[in-house]
Amino acid sequence: MGLFAYALAGGSFVFIGAWESLISFPQNQRSASSATTAQQPSQRTKTRTTSSASSSITSVSVCFVSFFFILNSLISMFDALKSRDRTGLVLQLEVIAIASLFFLYSMLGLLSHFKNSILLPSSILNLLCLFAFFEEFFLFYLQRKDTSGIENRYFDLLLVPIGICVFSTILELKTPKSKFSRTARGIGLILHGMWLVQMGFSFFSDAMAHGCSLHEKSRGNYTVKCKGHPEYHRGRAIATLQFNCHLALLVVFIVGAYSIICRKTGIEGDLMQYRPLGAEMQQLDGQARFTLDSDDDNEDGIREEGNLEDQKTVVVVPGSEMNGHDSH
Structure with a gap:
């Protein structure tokens, strides 16, 4: 895929995850309860319009990312055919299948927002999204082109954010009105995007582990080989350390953003109501x-x-x- 493709895909995942987390953040309970009783029909219509616009932005973003993956996989397929790489051809077909599910999910969501005659239940869309995440999980779990390549360690660590997305989507199917499951999925998408960007730099730049090099059979079929056992061990250890750093950075960012949003929305005021x-x-x-x-x-x-x-x-x-x- 190359560094540019990984960076673009990772940045898109971070944007979608951040947007999902912000629009699903619970608002102040005191203002929400008072606004519900005093809200006029025109204001309720405006609120529904704003929520629909927020969801449509998510659908458009997912549509763009999935279309990019499909286009990139088609280019990689032609390169695999030219190089007579059957493994690379099969891998790109799997990527196209996963991207097609996300593309269908985004298109159905857009049709539900703009066409009143096509109203699909949210459970159907979430179930389609769940199937796509499951397929992506098994793609990276079973992908072993070269058992000794250190890229397998990066793929194994990528299962963590994908697993968060799977678990949060299951929770959203069980409790559709809960906003915390959507927030958790947004956090998983942010970590997913951050790790994709790190994979791009670790595979296609000078940030690769010392003593290791990239070997490509085709555009979408590559492996990272090292000189000896110490280099392999150091490369896997560096991958684990990088993931821990990304995870710690994400936790610090979430805690800081949560405190700022709570202060601005006044949610912490509900927690301070007690009788001395x-x-x-x-x-x-x-x-x-x-x-x-x-x-x-x-x-x-x-x-x-x-x-x-x-x-x-x-x-x-x-x-x-x-x-x-x-x-x-």
């Missing part, structure tokens, strides 16, 4: 006592003064009773 313990303290009969109000309310709303002591639990601090006794 000092509000329950009461002074009774000049002694240091406090009462815990009963949770059971009277049906008539009137509490007789004679039964006040029966409705409260009185705890006497031992130190206060010592003041009433004569010292000897």
Whole structure:
């Protein structure tokens, strides 16, 4: 594919994942509850239009990326035919099948947004997306062109973000109204894109591990071979270290973005609503006592003064009773 293809595909995945995470982020619960009761029909229509526009942007982006993969695979197929590389030809056919599923998913999503006569349930679209992620997972899990090549380590680590996308899509099928599954899928797509960019630099640039080199049978069939066992071991260790660095960078970015969004939307304000313990303290009969109000309310709303002591639990601090006794 080359460095440019990996960089373009990875950047597109990062954009789609970031957009999915932002539009699915839960809004402030207080403002959402008050806005629901006071919202006018015109405002509700505007909200649905905005949500549809956000989903259409995702569909257009997925359509562009899948079409790019199909075009790139077709070019690689002609190169494999020219080089008489049967393995490369089969690999590109598998990539075209996966990209076609994503392309169908995006096109059906666009038709559902722009054509009211074609309204597909979200479960069907999510199921189609799940099949595409499953096929991509098995493509990289079973891809062993050269068992000794260190590119297999990069493919194994790529299974982590793909697995996150599979798991989050299954959760979205189970709970379609939950936004956290869509957020998790966006995070998985971001990590997927970051790792694709890293693979491009590790395979097609000077950032390749020392003592290793790229060997291409065709445009889409390549392997990274090293001089000896120490070089192979170091190359796999470098791949693991690079993935850990990408994962740590993503965690730091998510935590920072989450805190900023929470501060701007006021979500953290809901977590700070509590009654101080000092509000329950009461002074009774000049002694240091406090009462815990009963949770059971009277049906008539009137509490007789004679039964006040029966409705409260009185705890006497031992130190206060010592003041009433004569010292000897």
